Amino acid sequence: MMLLAGTVPLKDLPLTMGTVGLEDGFLLVDGLPIPCTQGTGAMVGAALAATGYLKLDPPQALVAGDTGQGGGSRAIYEYLIENVARLSPEVLTLHYCLPDMSLTRRVCEAIEKCPRRPVMIADAASMYAAKAAGLARAFDIFTPDATEIAFLADAEATHPAYIARHLFDTDIAQTPVLVDIAYESRSAAKVLLAKGSIDYVVVDGSIVATVTEPDVPALEAIGGTGDTITGLVSAFVYCGLELHEAAIIAARTNRTAGQLAQATPATKVREVVKYFPEVFKEHLCQWSGVCSIDPEG
Amino acid sequence: MDDYVEVPMASSQRKKTSFNGDGLVVFLDVKDALEAEKVLQRAGYAVRLVAPPPQLRKGCDLALEVNLTEKPGIERALEQKDIAYVEIVPMKAGTAELLQVVKLTDFGRWVMVKAGNMKLSFDKETGVIVNSSGGGCPDIPYLHAELVDKKLHDVRRPKDIGFTLCAVMMDRALEECLEVWRGGDRS
Numbered sequence: 192m193m194l195l196a197g198t199v200p201l202k203d204l205p206l207t208m209g210t211v212g213l214e215d216g217f218l219l220v221d222g223l224p225i226p227c228t229q230g231t232g233a234m235v236g237a238a239l240a241a242t243g244y245l246k247l248d249p250p251q252a253l254v255a256g257d258t259g260q261g262g263g264s265r266a267i268y269e270y271l272i273e274n275v276a277r278l279s280p281e282v283l284t285l286h287y288c289l290p291d292m293s294l295t296r297r298v299c300e301a302i303e304k305c306p307r308r309p310v311m312i313a314d315a316a317s318m319y320a321a322k323a324a325g326l327a328r329a330f331d332i333f334t335p336d337a338t339e340i341a342f343l344a345d346a347e348a349t350h351p352a353y354i355a356r357h358l359f360d361t362d363i364a365q366t367p368v369l370v371d372i373a374y375e376s377r378s379a380a381k382v383l384l385a386k387g388s389i390d391y392v393v394v395d396g397s398i399v400a401t402v403t404e405p406d407v408p409a410l411e412a413i414g415g416t417g418d419t420i421t422g423l424v425s426a427f428v429y430c431g432l433e434l435h436e437a438a439i440i441a442a443r444t445n446r447t448a449g450q451l452a453q454a455t456p457a458t459k460v461r462e463v464v465k466y467f468p469e470v471f472k473e474h475l476c477q478w479s480g481v482c483s484i485d486p487e488g
Numbered sequence: 489m490d491d492y493v494e495v496p497m498a499s500s501q502r503k504k505t506s507f508n509g510d511g512l513v514v515f516l517d518v519k520d521a522l523e524a525e526k527v528l529q530r531a532g533y534a535v536r537l538v539a540p541p542p543q544l545r546k547g548c549d550l551a552l553e554v555n556l557t558e559k560p561g562i563e564r565a566l567e568q569k570d571i572a573y574v575e576i577v578p579m580k581a582g583t584a585e586l587l588q589v590v591k592l593t594d595f596g597r598w599v600m601v602k603a604g605n606m607k608l609s610f611d612k613e614t615g616v617i618v619n620s621s622g623g624g625c626p627d628i629p630y631l632h633a634e635l636v637d638k639k640l641h642d643v644r645r646p647k648d649i650g651f652t653l654c655a656v657m658m659d660r661a662l663e664e665c666l667e668v669w670r671g672g673d674r675s
Binding site: 198199200226228229230231232257258259260261263264286287288289290291292293295314315316317318319320323324336338339342347349350351352353354356359360408409411412413414415416417455456457458459 | 519539542545546547548549585586587588589593595597598600602604605607609611618619620621622623624625626627628629630632633636650651652653654655656657
């Protein structure tokens with residue numbers, strides 16, 4: 192099972208766990224519609240596009256409505272603490288949640304009880320909480336953007352709003368320096384996909400790949416294009432790719448879909464997501480060696 | 489795809505004048521800190537949003553730096569407005585300042601303003617917000633839905649309807665967008 196967990200901006204959506212589907216263009220979790228916009232929805236939508244193409248089981252999603260007050264976030268944390276050992280997912284991705292270091296620590300403790308440790312991926316505020324709580328090394332993949340890399344490199348910061356000015360000012364070309372600092376202070380996961388005009392894929396502190404093409408600068412302005420990368424990485428890991436391969440192919444997929452969508456800062460993320468099947472069809476076999484999946488194994 | 493420009497640092501970054509107090513108002517929620525800032529500013533107090541020291545942090549925290557000598561008046565002002573706070577304590581080492589720097593990227597027809605981890609883009613001709621990106625707290629997708637496709641002047645401020653530090657940074661980005669829009673700085 193691939194389990195994707197995060198809040199969605201629907202005030203009244205109760206804690207919901209179930210299979211992700213698509214109906215008339217709407218994303219569904221356990222039959223309930225969620226918006227395919229910036230945040231968990233974009234991540235889930237991207238992962239579903241990949242599992243659909245690869246003929247894998249669709250993602251399972253754990254979602255709850257939360258517009259910032261934290262109730263839905265706490266419900267997700269508590270559900271994972273109680274149930275993750277029983278669910279024992281192969282891939283667990285934590286996404287938009289109110290950062291809470293104490294609850295994140297308890298989630299990580301609960302994961303230790305899984306019969307088989309899941310591949311642990313974190314982005315958005317779940318990554319903030321993991322770093323702030325000193326738990327980054329319990330995670331396999333983080334997918335920070337350029338500012339968030341500076342956050343990981345700032346040992347004192349518990350949220351990107353507090354990173355030191357000199358780190359915020361750092362040019363993207365200096366990302367390798369920030370990566371080094373983040374690993375030295377044990378604030379980075381085993382693998383980092385640092386997103387920016389240059390995407391850096393880092394394994395245990397060593398940059399193993401960069402992705403620069405196609406160059407679509409407008410993607411940075413489009414809300415949700417970081418979230419789609421997280422969903423793609425999750426799906427590619429779930430299909431059996433090595434962590435760094437999953438990261439490289441996710442970055443290429445996102446950029447190529449952005450190019451096909453002729454992305455501008457006014458483009459919406461769903462317009463990028465809709466090009467993923469075309470990108471997979473044209474490139475995935477060549478990029479990954481994964482040309483088809485036999486669902487019977 | 490290549491016609492974008494990150495405006496040089498000297499002209500794209502503004503740092504606000506900072507106030508240095510010697511006391512700290514500690515809150516349980518970011519929302520309370522934001523409301524307290526408004527109430528105390530209206531009452532004429534010098535205040536500044538900062539991170540509490542590490543031992544008081546949960547993950548998404550905000551405190552108010554104040555002049556400790558004004559503690560009684562501050563307590564009264566907060567109590568009159570029924571704003572919950574934990575305590576008012578002397579400032580200690582370990583507090584951190586909110587990131588004040590903003591960066592502008594010119595995409596031709598659009599400008600993207602980046603404040604900390606939050607980015608807001610608007611159409612230079614119409615003043616319509618076309619996208620928000622970055623961040624990771626649960627109010628950010630909600631604010632995205634609230635702001636996008638509306639005019640800069642017509643939206644409710646993120647710090648009035650959001651609850652987290654990401655919302656505070658998005659508010660900073662909106663403030664800068666408004667400044668660029670009003671100033672006609674559309675280079």
